[in-house]
Amino acid sequence: MLRLGSLEVALPAVQAALSGYSDRAMRVVARRRGAELCMAEVVLDKLVLLKGRLRDRMLALGPDDHPIGGQLMGAEPDQFGRAAAELVEHGYDLVDINFGCPVRKVLGRCRGGYLLTTPSVALDIVKSVLDRVGGRRPVTVKMRRGFDDSAESERNFFEIFDGAFDLGVASVTVHGRTVEQRYVGPSNRDFLKKVKGRAGDRVVLGSGDIFSPENVADVMGETGVDGVWIARGAIGNPFIFREARALLEGAPLPLPPSIAEQRRALEEHLALTAETHGADRAGIILRKVGIRYADLHPLRDEVRGVFIGVRTCADVEAVLQRWYDPAGEWPPVERRKVMDRVAAGALLEE
Ligand SMILES: Cc1cc2nc3c(=O)[nH]c(=O)nc-3n(C[C@H](O)[C@H](O)[C@H](O)COP(=O)(O)O)c2cc1C
Numbered sequence: 001m002l003r004l005g006s007l008e009v010a011l012p013a014v015q016a017a018l019s020g021y022s023d024r025a026m027r028v029v030a031r032r033r034g035a036e037l038c039m040a041e042v043v044l045d046k047l048v049l050l051k052g053r054l055r056d057r058m059l060a061l062g063p064d065d066h067p068i069g070g071q072l073m074g075a076e077p078d079q080f081g082r083a084a085a086e087l088v089e090h091g092y093d094l095v096d097i098n099f100g101c102p103v104r105k106v107l108g109r110c111r112g113g114y115l116l117t118t119p120s121v122a123l124d125i126v127k128s129v130l131d132r133v134g135g136r137r138p139v140t141v142k143m144r145r146g147f148d149d150s151a152e153s154e155r156n157f158f159e160i161f162d163g164a165f166d167l168g169v170a171s172v173t174v175h176g177r178t179v180e181q182r183y184v185g186p187s188n189r190d191f192l193k194k195v196k197g198r199a200g201d202r203v204v205l206g207s208g209d210i211f212s213p214e215n216v217a218d219v220m221g222e223t224g225v226d227g228v229w230i231a232r233g234a235i236g237n238p239f240i241f242r243e244a245r246a247l248l249e250g251a252p253l254p255l256p257p258s259i260a261e262q263r264r265a266l267e268e269h270l271a272l273t274a275e276t277h278g279a280d281r282a283g284i285i286l287r288k289v290g291i292r293y294a295d296l297h298p299l300r301d302e303v304r305g306v307f308i309g310v311r312t313c314a315d316v317e318a319v320l321q322r323w324y325d326p327a328g329e330w331p332p333v334e335r336r337k338v339m340d341r342v343a344a345g346a347l348l349e350e
Helices: 024-031 053-059 077-089 104-108 112-117 119-133 151-167 189-199 213-223 240-249 259-277 279-296 300-308 313-323 339-343
Strands: 002-004 007-009 013-015 038-044 068-073 094-099 139-144 171-175 203-207 227-230
Touching (some): 077 094, 094 112, 104 112, 112 139, 119 139, 119 151, 227 240, 259 313, 279 300, 279 313, 300 313
Parallel strands (some): 013 227, 203 227
């Protein structure tokens, strides 16, 4: 059980915020396979405040998409707080503050990970969000373990971490990499252990290098964090949630997803993507998602190759007919092994 203020979830493995991926389609496909709390993609506060049809479409949620956390990025406390209130109005169950994004353009605009260098502005943002949300929803923070490896950066981290809890946030998610590190090198589990050691009863979630159900249980066990975010490990693998759930409940690990199950997940992902983004864009979106689903297929390299050529919904359907025929003769499906590819530099943020 994971308690984030007034929100309680049974599964402490959260579908991470993933720009370009954790849209309604990814979230709903994951929920149908065991995910519970899911995070939407980060949105810029000023876009949330631009009233209109486009904004409403961007923030729209279905009844089958709860509990959901909305995440905001910005640089100016008042604007950030007003955007947080909009997320509450739009039905988000939790408001998360992004102090971690390492993208150069974001840092240049003093947003995301940049705020780890300015604790007083970061805490003004937290305060503004808490004031505007006014206790109607839990407010949480996501941060990297620092801007860089300096002692000053670590001091700033703890100033923001302790300060945010003192102000009243329900939890902090810590990604065990620095902003400077981006995605190069491992996420630091020792740092997560140190943070949770200091935090005591305050709720800390860990993020970084969670690619299997065993990683979920190991990180929680080794560091003491109350839960984790599953990020790159969930792209193209919604089945990881049912696996994590089974492992944490002490139940036998489900078999790897059969070809029929993989096909069903891809069909749902395509249909939900067409519903959300329109049929014109769904094919190209399924291209990048399908490339990751291919990791589960026993003929990974061939299937990955055909997904690279996908452009339209009809292309996706042709791949499903040819490569995901449940009646076909396929080699046995094995558990997805992504760690080797991560070590080789694949799966970096796009
Ligand atoms: C493509 C991509 C997009 C991401 N978008 C977000 C985001 O919108 N908000 C956020 O807090 N983190 C974002 N992250 C960071 C992840 O949520 C997570 O903290 C990070 O990937 C570390 O976990 P992992 O090593 O298990 O992937 C993103 C990561 C990737 C790879």
